[in-house]
Amino acid sequence: STHLEPELQLRDYEESMRRWANFQSKTHALSLSLTSQLRLILTPSQSTKLSGSYRTGKRLNIKRIIPYIASSYKRDKIWMRRAIPTKRSYQILLCVDDSKSMGESSSGELALESLVMVSRALTMLEVGEIGVLGFGTNVFTAHEFSEPFASHDAGAKVLQRFAFQQDYTNIRFLVRQTIERFRLARQQSTSRGSEDLWQLALILSDGLTPSSEHEDIQVLLREAMEERIMIVFIIMDDMTQKKEQSVLKLKKVKFLSNDEIKTEYYLDTFPFQYYLVVHNLEDLPGALAGLLRTWFAEVNT
Amino acid sequence: MDTPMGQPAVAAPQEVRVNFTTSSPDLQLPEDSSSLIVVPTDLKRYGLSRILNSSSMLNTSSPIPFDFLINGEFLRTSLQEYLETHGKNAEETLTVQYVRSLIPPVHQASF
Ligand SMILES: [Mg+2]
Numbered sequence: 001s002t003h004l005e006p007e008l009q010l011r012d013y014e015e016s017m018r019r020w021a022n023f024q025s026k027t028h029a030l031s032l033s034l035t036s037q038l039r040l041i042l043t044p045s046q047s048t049k050l051s052g053s054y055r056t057g058k059r060l061n062i063k064r065i066i067p068y069i070a071s072s073y074k075r076d077k078i079w080m081r082r083a084i085p086t087k088r089s090y091q092i093l094l095c096v097d098d099s100k101s102m103g104e105s106s107s108g109e110l111a112l113e114s115l116v117m118v119s120r121a122l123t124m125l126e127v128g129e130i131g132v133l134g135f136g137t138n139v140f141t142a143h144e145f146s147e148p149f150a151s152h153d154a155g156a157k158v159l160q161r162f163a164f165q166q167d168y169t170n171i172r173f174l175v176r177q178t179i180e181r182f183r184l185a186r187q188q189s190t191s192r193g194s195e196d197l198w199q200l201a202l203i204l205s206d207g208l209t210p211s212s213e214h215e216d217i218q219v220l221l222r223e224a225m226e227e228r229i230m231i232v233f234i235i236m237d238d239m240t241q242k243k244e245q246s247v248l249k250l251k252k253v254k255f256l257s258n259d260e261i262k263t264e265y266y267l268d269t270f271p272f273q274y275y276l277v278v279h280n281l282e283d284l285p286g287a288l289a290g291l292l293r294t295w296f297a298e299v300n301t
Numbered sequence: 302m303d304t305p306m307g308q309p310a311v312a313a314p315q316e317v318r319v320n321f322t323t324s325s326p327d328l329q330l331p332e333d334s335s336s337l338i339v340v341p342t343d344l345k346r347y348g349l350s351r352i353l354n355s356s357s358m359l360n361t362s363s364p365i366p367f368d369f370l371i372n373g374e375f376l377r378t379s380l381q382e383y384l385e386t387h388g389k390n391a392e393e394t395l396t397v398q399y400v401r402s403l404i405p406p407v408h409q410a411s412f
């Protein structure tokens with residue numbers, strides 16, 4: 001790695017291998033479901049754009065009309081057609097929250113299961129490169145884009161890095177690092193120039209970050225959007241142990257200028273535009289596919 | 302500011318999740334108000350009391366002074382100092398028990 005990263009205590013390799021295999025068989029059906037849903041969204045078979053110049057077609061190309069008349073109706077390729085879609089390739093970064101709050105609830109376990117399920121689905125799709133980051137007080141690389149992700153060995157090495165012991169959750173720093181790593185990865189991308197490179201980050205976290213940072217995060221998210229980096233926040237909200245501790249019910253104290261105290265829902269000021277709240281692993285494939293479908297529809301219009 | 306590639310600048314945690322509980326039946330929070338709440342860590346007893354008395358919590362007509370116990374120990378410092386002296390941090394949810402303060406109430410005019 002080119003980044004300065006602290007040495008972390010790695011978990012036992014054999015144990016991580018068993019956990020990976022275990023998660024994989026547990027989530028296999030869901031991975032398949034996610035794969036088939038994502039195939040439709042990530043690899044479009046039809047372009048939405050009309051272009052080109054043809055003798056027949058769907059819509060007139062206005063720019064061709066004057067030359068058409070000037071040429072005494074000889075240059076008659078005045079129509080546009082739906083173009084064959086450019087092949088898309090993806091760089092997908094899975095970012096897993098390694099902070100202590102994840103271990104306090106069972107959200108950490110849910111995040112790792114989700115990581116296995118999503119990474120397997122993406123590997124089966126073969127749409128591009130997959131990277132994994134961990135974050136807490138700082139950000140570390142658990143899997144490089146350039147490395148293949150198709151083996152149990154690669155998976156076990158990722159799981160070895162997560163212990164949910166970090167004392168702070170710095171999501172602002174994660175977003176900044178995500179942008180920087182995507183910039184670098186775009187330069188180093190192995191995809192052909194003719195291919196259309198899309199960059200997508202999925203953050204798996206309980207969503208708890210100091211609300212004083214929410215504004216800074218919004219600024220960074222706008223920066224990411226300008227560079228066509230999409231960041232989706234998947235809030236892991238396992239309620240099997242503590243129903244009343246759902247992030248949906250979590251409130252935040254607000255001190256008003258007139259010395260009054262109000263409370264508001266924590267998620268009301270959540271800075272991420274694209275986020276999901278996932279209580280069970282079974283909800284994730286449908287919810288994630290739905291959100292990505294919405295996003296692609298928005299960027300294609 | 303963060304360093305460009307390596308370590309983030311370490312910011313002090315400024316908020317912690319608090320789970321308010323009480324053993325007094327007359328002081329229970331209403332059903333619709335959440336007992337789990339994010340509060341600034343610089344708060345001490347007085348600030349926590351104000352939150353509990355506020356309209357979105359107990360909505361008391363006249364403020365009740367409270368004392369707070371965390372793990373059976375009265376809170377005498379800010380939450381931040383409590384976390385530091387007990388080797389905890391803001392990643393953990395603090396269960397905070399509230400009781401009517403034993404400090405004699407201030408005189409209140411009768412109606
Ligand atoms: Mg955390």
